[in-house]
Amino acid sequence: xxxxxxxxxxxxxxxxxxxxxxxxxxxxxxxxxxxxxxxxxxxxxxxxxxxxxxxxxxxxxxxxxxxxxxxxxxxxxxxxxxxxxxxxxxxxxxxxxxxxxxxxxxxxxxxxxxxxxxxxxxxxxxxxxxxxxxxxxxxxxxxxxxxxxxxxxxxxxxxxxxxxxxxxxxxxxxxxxxxxxxxxxxxxxxxxxxxxxxxxxxxxxxxxxxxxxxxxxxxxxxxxxxxxxxxxxxxxxxxxxxxxxxxxxxxxxxxxxxxxxxxxxxxxxxxxxxxxxxxxxxxxxxxxxxxxxxxxxxxxxxxxxxxxxxxxxxxxxxxxxxxxxxxxxxxxxxxxx
Numbered sequence: 001x002x003x004x005x006x007x008x009x010x011x012x013x014x015x016x017x018x019x020x021x022x023x024x025x026x027x028x029x030x031x032x033x034x035x036x037x038x039x040x041x042x043x044x045x046x047x048x049x050x051x052x053x054x055x056x057x058x059x060x061x062x063x064x065x066x067x068x069x070x071x072x073x074x075x076x077x078x079x080x081x082x083x084x085x086x087x088x089x090x091x092x093x094x095x096x097x098x099x100x101x102x103x104x105x106x107x108x109x110x111x112x113x114x115x116x117x118x119x120x121x122x123x124x125x126x127x128x129x130x131x132x133x134x135x136x137x138x139x140x141x142x143x144x145x146x147x148x149x150x151x152x153x154x155x156x157x158x159x160x161x162x163x164x165x166x167x168x169x170x171x172x173x174x175x176x177x178x179x180x181x182x183x184x185x186x187x188x189x190x191x192x193x194x195x196x197x198x199x200x201x202x203x204x205x206x207x208x209x210x211x212x213x214x215x216x217x218x219x220x221x222x223x224x225x226x227x228x229x230x231x232x233x234x235x236x237x238x239x240x241x242x243x244x245x246x247x248x249x250x251x252x253x254x255x256x257x258x259x260x261x262x263x264x265x266x267x268x269x270x271x272x273x274x275x276x277x278x279x280x281x282x283x284x285x286x287x288x289x290x291x292x293x294x295x296x297x298x299x300x301x302x303x304x305x306x307x308x309x310x311x312x313x314x315x316x317x318x319x320x321x322x323x324x325x326x327x328x329x330x331x332x333x334x335x336x337x
Contacts, residue, residue, distance in 0.1 A: 026065040031095060033059055033088045038105060040083045040166070047076040050099075059086075066092050075100055083107070083129075083166045106163040111177065113159040113284035114212050116246070120157060120282060124173055129166040134174075146174055155209045155279025157181055184285050192292035197232040208291035209279035213242035217310045221290035227302055227314070229294040236300070238269040246280035306331030 039057070041050060047070055051063035060066060069092055070076040079096070082104030090098065107129050111120055125132045134142050139153055148156065157177035164173060189201040198204050207228060211221050231238055244260055245252050247267030264271040267280065283291070299314040301321035306328040313328075315321040 027069065027092055029091060030088065031059050031090050031092065032061075033086050033090055035088060037086050037088075038083055039086050041079060041081045041099065043081045043167075045079075045081070047079070050079065066096075069093065070096060080104070081167065104165045107166055108161055108163050109173065110161040111157070111159045111282065113216065113287065114281050115159065116281050117153045117155075117157075120159075121170075124170050129168075130164070130173060131167060131169040133169045133171055145171055146178065148178065152278045155181075155205050155282060157282055158184055159282045159284050184288055188285075188288045188292050191289075193294065195296070196292055196294060197229045198292065203275055204288065204291045205283065206275045206279050208283035208288040209281045210238070210240055210242060210276075211290055212283040212287040213281050214240060215310055215312065218286045220310075220312060221287050222293060222295040223297070223299070223314060224302060224312070225290040225294035226297050227299050230298070230300055232274070234300075235273070237273055238275070240269050243267045243269045243276050243280055246276070303328050306335075308335075 037057070037059075039054070039059075047067065048063075051060065051066050054060045054066070055063060073096070075096065078100045080099065080102035082102060084098065084103065085105035086095070086098070109124065109127055109130070111123065115123065121134075124130055125135060134145060137145070140150075143149060143151060143153055157174060158181035160177065160180055162173060162176055185201050185205055189204055192198070192204070198207060207225065210228070211224050214224050215221060228238055228240075230236075241256055241261075244265075244267065245256060247265030248256075248260060261268070261270045266272070267276040269276060297314075298316045301315040301318065301324075302312040303321065303324045305311050305313055313324040315324055
């Protein structure tokens with residue numbers, strides 16, 4: 001009887017040793033993770049549902065070792081929500097540690113130059129990975145949420161590509177964009193030309209937004225800035241169509257008419273002297289730099305070339321400008337015949 005009992009004990013010990021050795025080998029065996037595999041943990045998701053998803057994605061063949069290991073470490077409650085770009089070399093322990101550390105894969109959103117505030121907000125809220133906490137709020141409420149008080153929102157955010165973790169709020173993105181804008185504007189203002197006509201960083205922001213709407217061709221922005229500085233110095237009106245369009249608001253349908261140019265609004269630079277009261281769009285860094293460092297020349301006018309390349313013909317005299325306008329109109333008519 002004793003021999004039988006001893007044999008059973010030996011068999012049990014051997015079994016335990018074999019199981020333990022198998023368990024340990026499973027812990028150091030890399031998981032079946034494919035290249036560029038993205039795994040998402042949603043808020044409130046349990047270890048069971050996480051393990052089930054890993055099995056569905058064939059990362060795990062079963063969840064036994066994962067659950068035993070997580071229970072032994074008592075850390076399943078520490079797993080953080082988010083999207084993870086998992087390495088192919090991960091094992092069960094290193095996988096759990098990565099999920100606990102919250103090393104989430106960053107997503108990106110690109111805010112293009114030239115959008116207005118309303119368009120930028122719609123773009124941010126169209127991204128399903130960003131929490132839209134500001135939807136339905138008035139502009140004043142939104143600016144209060146951002147800590148910007150009574151400031152006008154137009155032009156206050158830098159168009160750029162921003163990285164963020166899934167689930168980041170729209171407030172966080174906007175604060176990041178506002179901070180980037182303030183830094184870019186401060187840096188440009190400190191390096192401004194001493195011959196410029198602008199009196200404050202905010203005037204620079206306003207002019208930069210106009211330059212941005214006039215052209216996205218970087219090497220023309222300083223030239224256009226030079227035109228506007230020259231006009232300001234001579235007491236001429238800026239006469240720039242993008243400001244008129246902005247002042248028209250929702251009534252603008254894609255065409256600007258002669259009557260629109262003569263209809264007064266606070267933003268109509270054909271009927272009013274100087275800069276408009278606020279920016280009209282989001283200017284990029286290049287436009288901001290161009291606004292405070294205008295190219296020195298004698299040009300006072302510009303019109304599109306008509307070649308659909310975004311470039312312009314610049315003129316020093318009204319006579320030369322009128323000829324350039326006629327050239328543009330001829331090209332326009334040929335293209336629309």
